[in-house]
Every structure is written in C-alpha cells, then in structure tokens.
Amino acid sequence: MTFWTEGEPIADQAAPDGPIETRWERRQFGAKLVNPANRRKLTVIVVGTGLAGGSAAATLAEAGYKVRSYCYQDSPRRAHSIAAQGGINAAKNYRNDGDSVYRLFYDTVKGGDFRARESNVYRLAQVSVNIIDQCVAQGVPFAREYGGLLDNRSFGGTQVSRTFYARGQTGQQLLLGAYQALERQIALGNVEMHARHEMLELVVVDGKARGIVVRDLVTGAISTEFADAVVLASGGYGNVFFLSTNAKGCNVTASWRAHRKGALFANPCYTQIHPTCIPESGTHQSKLTLMSESLRNDGRVWVPVRAGDDRLAADIPEAERDYYLERIYPSFGNLVPRDIASRAAKNVCDEGRGVGPGGLGVYLDFADAIARLGRDAVEAKYGNLFEMYERITGDDPYTTPMRIYPAVHYTMGGLWVDYDLQSTIPGLFVVGEANFSDHGANRLGASALMQGLADGYFVLPNTINDYLAAGPFRPLTESDEEVVAARALVEERIDKLLSIDGDRTVDSFHRELGHIMWEYCGMERTEEGLTKAISLIRSLREEFWTRVKVPGTGETLNQNLERAGRVADFFELAELMCVDALHRAESCGGHFRAESQTPDGEALRHDDEFSYVAAWQFTGTGEPPVLRKEALEFEYVHPSQRSYK
Amino acid sequence: MNLKLRVWRQTDPSSRGRMVTYLVEDISPDASFLEMLDVLNERLILAGDEPIAFDHDCREGICGMCGMMINGVAHGPSRATTTCQLHMRHFKDGETIDVEPWRAAAFPVVKDLVVDRGAFDSIIQAGGYISAPTGAAPDAHATPVPKVDADAAFEAATCIGCGACVAACPNGSAMLFTAAKVGHLGLLPQGQPERDTRVVGMLEAHDEAGFGGCTNAGECTTVCPKGIPLTLIGRLNSDYRKAVTKRG
Ligand SMILES: Cc1cc2nc3c(=O)[nH]c(=O)nc-3n(C[C@H](O)[C@H](O)[C@H](O)COP(=O)(O)OP(=O)(O)OC[C@H]3O[C@@H](n4cnc5c(N)ncnc54)[C@H](O)[C@@H]3O)c2cc1C
Ligand code: SF4
Ligand code: FES
Numbered sequence: 069m070t071f072w073t074e075g076e077p078i079a080d081q082a083a084p085d086g087p088i089e090t091r092w093e094r095r096q097f098g099a100k101l102v103n104p105a106n107r108r109k110l111t112v113i114v115v116g117t118g119l120a121g122g123s124a125a126a127t128l129a130e131a132g133y134k135v136r137s138y139c140y141q142d143s144p145r146r147a148h149s150i151a152a153q154g155g156i157n158a159a160k161n162y163r164n165d166g167d168s169v170y171r172l173f174y175d176t177v178k179g180g181d182f183r184a185r186e187s188n189v190y191r192l193a194q195v196s197v198n199i200i201d202q203c204v205a206q207g208v209p210f211a212r213e214y215g216g217l218l219d220n221r222s223f224g225g226t227q228v229s230r231t232f233y234a235r236g237q238t239g240q241q242l243l244l245g246a247y248q249a250l251e252r253q254i255a256l257g258n259v260e261m262h263a264r265h266e267m268l269e270l271v272v273v274d275g276k277a278r279g280i281v282v283r284d285l286v287t288g289a290i291s292t293e294f295a296d297a298v299v300l301a302s303g304g305y306g307n308v309f310f311l312s313t314n315a316k317g318c319n320v321t322a323s324w325r326a327h328r329k330g331a332l333f334a335n336p337c338y339t340q341i342h343p344t345c346i347p348e349s350g351t352h353q354s355k356l357t358l359m360s361e362s363l364r365n366d367g368r369v370w371v372p373v374r375a376g377d378d379r380l381a382a383d384i385p386e387a388e389r390d391y392y393l394e395r396i397y398p399s400f401g402n403l404v405p406r407d408i409a410s411r412a413a414k415n416v417c418d419e420g421r422g423v424g425p426g427g428l429g430v431y432l433d434f435a436d437a438i439a440r441l442g443r444d445a446v447e448a449k450y451g452n453l454f455e456m457y458e459r460i461t462g463d464d465p466y467t468t469p470m471r472i473y474p475a476v477h478y479t480m481g482g483l484w485v486d487y488d489l490q491s492t493i494p495g496l497f498v499v500g501e502a503n504f505s506d507h508g509a510n511r512l513g514a515s516a517l518m519q520g521l522a523d524g525y526f527v528l529p530n531t532i533n534d535y536l537a538a539g540p541f542r543p544l545t546e547s548d549e550e551v552v553a554a555r556a557l558v559e560e561r562i563d564k565l566l567s568i569d570g571d572r573t574v575d576s577f578h579r580e581l582g583h584i585m586w587e588y589c590g591m592e593r594t595e596e597g598l599t600k601a602i603s604l605i606r607s608l609r610e611e612f613w614t615r616v617k618v619p620g621t622g623e624t625l626n627q628n629l630e631r632a633g634r635v636a637d638f639f640e641l642a643e644l645m646c647v648d649a650l651h652r653a654e655s656c657g658g659h660f661r662a663e664s665q666t667p668d669g670e671a672l673r674h675d676d677e678f679s680y681v682a683a684w685q686f687t688g689t690g691e692p693p694v695l696r697k698e699a700l701e702f703e704y705v706h707p708s709q710r711s712y713k
Numbered sequence: 714m715n716l717k718l719r720v721w722r723q724t725d726p727s728s729r730g731r732m733v734t735y736l737v738e739d740i741s742p743d744a745s746f747l748e749m750l751d752v753l754n755e756r757l758i759l760a761g762d763e764p765i766a767f768d769h770d771c772r773e774g775i776c777g778m779c780g781m782m783i784n785g786v787a788h789g790p791s792r793a794t795t796t797c798q799l800h801m802r803h804f805k806d807g808e809t810i811d812v813e814p815w816r817a818a819a820f821p822v823v824k825d826l827v828v829d830r831g832a833f834d835s836i837i838q839a840g841g842y843i844s845a846p847t848g849a850a851p852d853a854h855a856t857p858v859p860k861v862d863a864d865a866a867f868e869a870a871t872c873i874g875c876g877a878c879v880a881a882c883p884n885g886s887a888m889l890f891t892a893a894k895v896g897h898l899g900l901l902p903q904g905q906p907e908r909d910t911r912v913v914g915m916l917e918a919h920d921e922a923g924f925g926g927c928t929n930a931g932e933c934t935t936v937c938p939k940g941i942p943l944t945l946i947g948r949l950n951s952d953y954r955k956a957v958t959k960r961g
Binding site for chain 2: 150200215525529625
C-alpha cells in the first residue's frame with residue numbers, strides 16, 4: 069500500500085543569503101513598502117487573537133491597514149495563550165551571563181534537533197529583545213528585582229538566565245498587553261472585531277487568499293468575508309489527542325481548511341509531550357493540567373520495583389522503590405530533558421509499574437526535599453503548585469507523593485511558510501503556533517511566547533507589505549464562482565453533520581481517536597504501530613460520518629456542532645500525522661521512532677537522509693499525500709548527537 | 714455519587730427560561746464540575762435531548778470563560794476557585810444543586826448558562842490600555858519600576874475578566890473589574906500619562922454599558938477567583954476625584 073508519493077522539492081524563495089546577522093535587515097530593506105495613504109484601502113483578515121494574532125492585528129491597524137479580527141471565544145482576551153505559565157525568552161543579556169543573540173539562536177537550533185531553518189531562528193533571536201521593550205511599554209507587569217529592574221530566570225535546561233516572567237501567569241499578562249492594544253484599535257475604528265465567530269473555509273480567488281467563510285457561533289449565520297490578505301493565527305493542534313494541556317476549543321480547522329485549499333502542511337508529526345502533568349483520574353477526564361517543570365528540581369521520580377505493586381506509597385520501603393531516572397541517567401537524574409523524562413515514564417508504566425488509576429502515573433516525591441530543606445522552604449518555592457495539585461486531585465503533596473504523567477503539550481508542525489511567513493497560497497500568511505517555522509523537531513521552554521510575539525509584532529507587519537504593495541486586488545462579490553463554492557462547502561458539511569443523527573456522540577469519537585494517536589503516534593512510534601493507526605483512523609473516520617449524533621440545529625448556538633466540525637478535521641490531520649511519522653524513519657526531537665535509537669536507547673537522527681522539512685500536499689481525503697522536501701542547510705550550527713547519560 | 718441538578722434552560726436571548734431538574738447518577742468525586750456537566754450532556758444527547766450550553770475553554774482557571782451560579786454563589790462554594798477548577802468532592806452524595814447563569818442587566822443570557830460579557834470589552838476600549846504603538850518602545854530598563862509597585866500592579870492585573878463580581882453584586886456593578894484594570898495600569902510609571910483620561914473614560918463606559926453603581930457591598934471580592942481586593946475600588950474612586958477636579 070502506498071501511503072504517500074514524492075513530488076518536486078520546494079525552497080524558501082524569500083530568505084536572503086549572505087551573513088546571517090544581516091539577513092533580516094536586508095529582507096526588510098528589499099521588501100516593497102505601501103504608501104500610508106494606500107493602506108486605508110487595504111483590508112487584512114486576521115484569524116485568531118492569541119499572542120500571534122492579537123499582536124499582528126493591533127500592529128497592522130496601527131500601521132493604517134483595515135483589519136478584521138476573529139476568534140471563537142467570547143472575547144479576544146481568552147485565547148489559549150492566556151494559559152502559558154513559565155515565561156518568555158529574550159536575548160537581553162541583562163544578567164551579563166554570556167547570553168547573546170547568537171547563543172539564543174544556537175540553543176534554539178540545537179534544541180530543535182537540527183530540523184529548523186537557521187535564517188528564521190536567527191531572526192527570532194534578534195527580534196526577541198524588542199519584544200520585551202514593547203511589552204514593558206504596554207504595562208506588562210513582569211517580575212522585578214528590588215532595584216526596579218526586570219528579573220530573569222533560567223528555564224528548560226539552558227545555562228543562561230534569559231527568561232522573563234510574570235509570576236506563573238506570563239501568558240496571561242503578555243496576552244492582556246496585546247489584547248489592550250487591540251481594543252484600543254477597535255475603539256479607534258481600525259479593527260472590526262468578531263468574537264464568537266469560527267472560520268470554516270478559506271476563499272481563494274485567482275490563486276490568491278482573498279477571504280474566509282465564517283459561522284457566527286451565536287446565531288449560526290454563515291457569511292463570507294473578503295480582504296486583500298488573510299493571516300492565520302489559529303494556534304496548535306494538540307487536541308487531536310483529545311487529552312492535552314490545550315484549551316478545550318483549540319483546533320486545526322482553520323489550518324486544515326487552508327491545507328485542503330493548497331497550503332502545504334509541514335512536519336505534522338513533531339509533537340511535544342510534557343512530562344509533568346496531572347494524570348487522568350477517570351473516564352470523565354476532559355483535559356490535562358500542566359504542572360511546572362521546575363518541580364523536577366527538587367522532586368524525585370519513582371515507581372515500585374515490582375509490577376502490580378498496589379500498596380500505598382508510604383507502605384513501599386525504600387529498597388522496593390525504583391528511582392528510575394536517577395538509575396538510568398546518573399549525571400542528569402531527574403532533570404533529563406522533557407522527551408526523555410516522558411518516554412521513561414511511559415516505559416515503566418508499560419511494564420505494569422505505573423501508580424494510581426489505570427496504572428498511568430509515576431510518583432514525584434518531595435519527602436527528601438522536605439527533610440533536607442524543611443517544609444517552609446519547599447512551601448516558599450512550590451506552594452502555589454502544591455495548592456493547585458491538591459485542588460485538582462484532593463491529595464496533599466506535602467504528605468503523599470504527587471502523581472504525574474506525560475501529556476501532549478505543543479505541536480511544532482504547522483502550515484509551511486517561507487521567510488516572509490507566507491504559505492504556499494499567495495496572500496495567506498501564518499503566524500504563531502499555527503506555522504511550523506522556528507522550533508524544528510522540538511521547542512525549548514519559553515520560546516513559543518517569544519515566537520508568537522515576534523511573528524505578530526515585528527515580522528509579519530514588515531513582510532506583509534511586500535505582498536500588499538500589489539493591492540488592492542479586484543473587488544469580490546457574493547456571487548463570484550469561488551466564493552459561492554467555498555460557502556456551499558461549509559453549508560453542505562454542516563447539513564451533513566446534522567443529518568446523520570446516529571448513535572454515538574462527537575466526544576466519544578474524539579476520545580477514541582485520541583487513544584489511537586496516543587498509543588501509536590505518541591511518545592514512541594514504530595512502523596508497525598503507525599501502519600495500524602492509519603487503518604484504525606480510516607475506519608473510525610468512516611464510522612464517524614455514518615454514526616455521529618449532533619443534536620439541535622445550525623441556526624443557534626450549538627456547541628456540539630462546533631465540536632463535530634473540529635473533530636472531522638482532526639480525523640484527516642491524524643492520518644497525515646501518522647503518514648509523516650511513518651515516512652520519517654529516524655528519531656529527532658519530539659519524534660521517537662523505536663527502530664532508530666542508539667544502543668543505550670537514545671534518539672538517533674539520520675542527517676544524511678532526513679535533514680529536510682517534510683511539507684505535505686493534500687490530494688483528497690484518504691488519498692496518499694505528496695511529500696515536498698525543503699532541504700535544510702546548516703552553515704553556522706554544526707549538527708551533533710546529544711547525550712544525557 | 715448521585716446528584717439532583719436544577720439547571721436554568723433558555724433557548725435564546727428573547728425566550729423565557731426555566732429551571733429543569735436532572736438526576737445525575739454515578740459521578741466520580743474526582744470529576745470537576747464541568748466534567749460532571751459533560752457527563753450529563755453525553756447522556757442527554759444519547760437520550761435525544763438538547764445538551765446544556767455553557768462557556769468554558771482553558772479549564773485551568775485562567776481564561777475567564779467559565780462561570781455559573783452554583784447554589785446561588787458565583788463559581789460555587791470553594792473560595793478563590795473558578796467553576797472549572799471546582800471538583801465534585803466538595804459536594805455531598807444526594808445533594809440538590811441549583812445551576813444558573815450570571816444574572817446582570819449588562820450580561821444578557823445567550824443560551825442556557827451562556828451570557829454575553831461584551832460589555833467588559835467596551836470598558837477596556839474606553840481606556841484600559843497604555844498607548845504604545847509597536848516599535849516605539851524605549852529599552853525595557855529605561856524606566857526602573859519599584860518592586861512594590863510592580864508587585865501591586867501584577868496583583869491587580871491578575872483579573873481574568875470572568876464576571877463573577879458583577880453576578881454577585883446586588884447592583885450588578887462592574888466596579889471591581891474596572892478598578893482592577895485602572896489599578897494595574899495606574900500603578901506603573903508607563904501608565905501615568907493617560908491616568909486621568911483612563912479612569913474617566915472607563916467609568917463612563919461602565920455606566921453606559923448598564924452596570925450598576927457600587928455601594929461597597931463587598932460581595933464581589935468574596936467570589937472573585939483571583940482575590941482582587943476592594944481597596945482597588947477605593948483607589949479608583951480617588952483617581953476619579955483627582956481627574957475630575959483637575960479637569961475643573
Ligand atoms: C498549559 C500551557 C502552558 C504553556 N506555557 C508556555 C510558556 O511558559 N512559555 C512559552 O513560551 N510557551 C508556553 N506554552 C505554549 C504557548 O502558550 C502557545 O504555543 C502560544 O501561546 C500559542 O499562541 P498563538 O497565538 O499561536 O495561538 P493561541 O493563543 O492558541 O490562539 C489561537 C487563536 O485562534 C482562534 N481560533 C482558532 N481556531 C479558529 C477558527 N477556526 N476560527 C476563528 N478563530 C480561531 C482562537 O479563538 C484564538 O484566539 C504553553 C502552552 C500550554 C498549553
Ligand atoms: S475582578 Fe475577579 S470576579 Fe471580577 S472579573 Fe476580575 S477575576 Fe472575575
Ligand atoms: S474555563 Fe478557563 S477559567 Fe474556567
């Protein structure tokens with residue numbers, strides 16, 4: 069059976085060459101400008117109001133463009149970026165600890181396991197410093213030291229302190245900054261805001277992205293919206309696994325509809341699984357909650373030595389406990405990187421040694437830390453996290469060890485974009501987690517917030533001019549052929565979903581799809597498992613389209629209808645993720661193929677064969693997609709294999 | 714555990730709603746309140762009934778999307794806890810629980826437990842920002858901010874815009890929400906140039922949106938999941954008086 073075919077390679081035409089430090093400046097200089105008087109005549113649609121979309125919409129409006137902004141929540145302030153806790157990186161070197169733009173660039177390329185573009189990453193590191201300035205000017209209340217200057221911490225295993233933070237709410241505070249800038253532009257009449265609206269289709273006319281079809285989630289009304297360019301800032305697709313740390317509404321629909329219309333989808337299989345989440349407590353579980361990784365600084369991870377040992381933690385003597393991270397990785401111990409810690413937890417649970425409901429959990433024990441530092445010191449460091457844990461589980465981590473388990477957290481893959489953040493459909497730009505651009509096969513902690521704001525405040529508002537300089541494009545009407553067709557597609561799909569009237573709920577399908585993905589396309593992937601997953605997904609998808617039950621009508625607020633549309637798209641994405649994971653017969657970053665490991669069980673890359681971005685072209689539901697390779701070249705950071713033993 | 718739920722059902726903004734009783738059996742005490750509603754909804758769908766509409770997104774207590782009156786209390790019985798973070802272990806087996814939407818003139822019901830909180834966005838539009846167009850910012854260290862001010866600004870900035878304060882207030886006032894934003898920005902040096910216009914503009918928008926006046930009832934801070942203190946309202950009032958006096 070052919071799962072995919074290979075097509076022509078692609079290349080990033082927008083990236084300048086020459087010395088890496090001057091590429092961004094030269095691209096900005098080379099990009100065409102739009103006369104301020106003409107900007108009023110140009111409309112840009114921005115889908116999404118998270119860090120990427122909120123900052124882009126506000127900045128484009130400040131520049132004088134007419135902006136139309138969309139989000140599915142009831143207010144732009146509620147985008148999923150709000151949930152980010154840890155912090156945001158920037159190469160400010162305020163600590164004088166040897167940080168620099170080059171070091172942030174180097175760490176990010178290496179952290180991405182040599183599967184990202186050097187030019188993009190370098191620009192990200194350059195722009196990072198402006199982000200902090202911008203946010204402080206907006207009143208983002210970052211943590212400060214007694215002298216009044218900004219505080220920094222080190223995050224995600226880097227050796228420098230370059231992470232800026234606002235207690236455990238960095239995402240919220242940054243998002244409120246962007247949201248307030250956006251609200252200001254709304255008040256000035258430069259942005260038309262459409263909350264509780266969902267994009268369900270992309271309108272492509274004359275080969276250019278010219279608009280979207282949206283559904284008003286309150287009235288159910290379907291409308292077509294036109295513009296000179298469309299920006300997708302619709303976030304990541306981790307919810308394909310059903311259980312993840314993402315907000316319940318996070319979805320792939322906007323990206324997937326664009327993919328079906330011709331935008332290539334890059335590296336869909338690169339998924340980040342976070343090791344310290346609160347485990348499932350039963351079949352009612354609707355999402356998973358992340359616990360800060362900092363807990364691994366003082367907590368010790370263990371499981372019983374014997375499989376099936378169901379004694380309480382306190383009744384298991386020291387000699388019958390396996391502190392497996394300390395045993396397998398003596399030099400890094402409990403602090404091994406995210407993917408290694410996650411995989412190790414899965415392995416011990418697969419051996420039947422997991423703890424808690426369903427055997428899906430490992431202990432994170434603070435008893436030694438409390439004995440060594442005292443309860444007060446532990447409380448000072450982790451008090452709010454312990455409280456959060458107790459609120460959710462009802463257990464007191466001061467007396468009983470915490471239980472943790474890995475959960476899907478972030479998706480590095482996304483729509484393919486060039487250096488200008490433009491997709492393969494002219495006029496369709498993609499920013500934030502929705503694109504694939506900067507993190508390669510693995511994202512470093514505190515780098516997603518940085519990328520979202522870099523894209524939205526600084527990169528896109530410069531590169532989009534080059535495209536818009538050719539506008540305004542020809543006016544469209546509701547009766548244009550492509551517009552009628554796009555709208556019909558949406559209406560037909562809604563009618564179909566409502567008319568099946570089967571005997572299974574949307575959530576039951578989504579859960580089952582999530583199980584398949586977690587089992588076969590999660591922390592460890594094999595050729596056999598992925599092949600099996602593809603056939604399971606196909607038959608479940610068929611079942612979905614014959615047995616799903618969506619109650620109610622399309623003319624009102626109908627949350628099940630919304631979910632049904634999202635799950636339908638997840639089905640198609642899931643298959644592509646498995647095909648991508650199957651074709652990439654190497655391990656790299658968040659993608660671990662059991663067949664490709666070193667003798668001591670570490671991820672093994674095959675640079676000779678796989679040093680490329682896998683960009684996929686859609687050919688039809690269930691049809692083999694076409695693989696288009698973008699070769700990656702490393703002029704500055706030489707690929708090496710990592711080791712944490 | 715088994716529960717008796719009495720839930721507000723309303724088809725759309727213009728129709729009249731009513732309380733409907735549901736027996737919900739076999740719920741895990743480890744489920745969250747929203748997960749309990751998920752389970753009920755799954756059962757309703759399979760039985761051919763219309764599921765209950767309610768707002769939610771992050772389910773981590775940070776996006777401010779969820780919120781309902783549970784036994785007459787905004788976000789339910791646990792202090793400093795959003796509805797999504799409330800767990801069933803805080804209820805008794807066999808208990809009857811009333812579930813209703815936020816009730817306030819400025820928050821019309823959209824459907825069942827879903828309300829329209831757009832009025833909050835219009836308050837922010839009227840001045841809840843610092844005008845700092847992208848690219849115009851000086852270096853972040855150009856203006857040091859005393860740690861006490863930065864910390865106090867942060868505390869005020871933790872408001873998640875959920876609307877519980879309005880729902881709890883006998884006057885349907887959004888003064889705590891407004892005061893949190895006025896306090897956050899007014900405590901920072903960057904927020905000074907627009908301090909007067911901000912407080913005046915936001916208060917005007919507050920009243921225009923149909924929120925009631927503040928009579929210091931204090932119910933708002935009791936239900937606030939982020940513990941936004943009443944003292945911020947005092948601060949807002951004094952800022953307002955100063956701004957109006959200056960304007961003459
Ligand atoms: C629990 C958690 C903690 C994290 N902590 C950190 C951290 O400490 N540091 C860090 O750097 N990163 C962190 N991340 C990652 C980071 O938060 C996200 O990657 C980032 O915020 C994504 O921003 P975004 O703007 O791309 O998308 P989002 O914030 O997800 O916004 C998506 C927007 O698109 C809209 N939308 C989606 N689909 C549609 C549609 N079809 N129609 C209309 N609108 C639509 C939504 O309404 C929303 O407004 C964390 C992630 C999680 C889950
Ligand atoms: S002040 Fe408190 S209760 Fe009111 S909106 Fe903000 S967080 Fe919610
Ligand atoms: S769902 Fe986000 S705060 Fe409750």
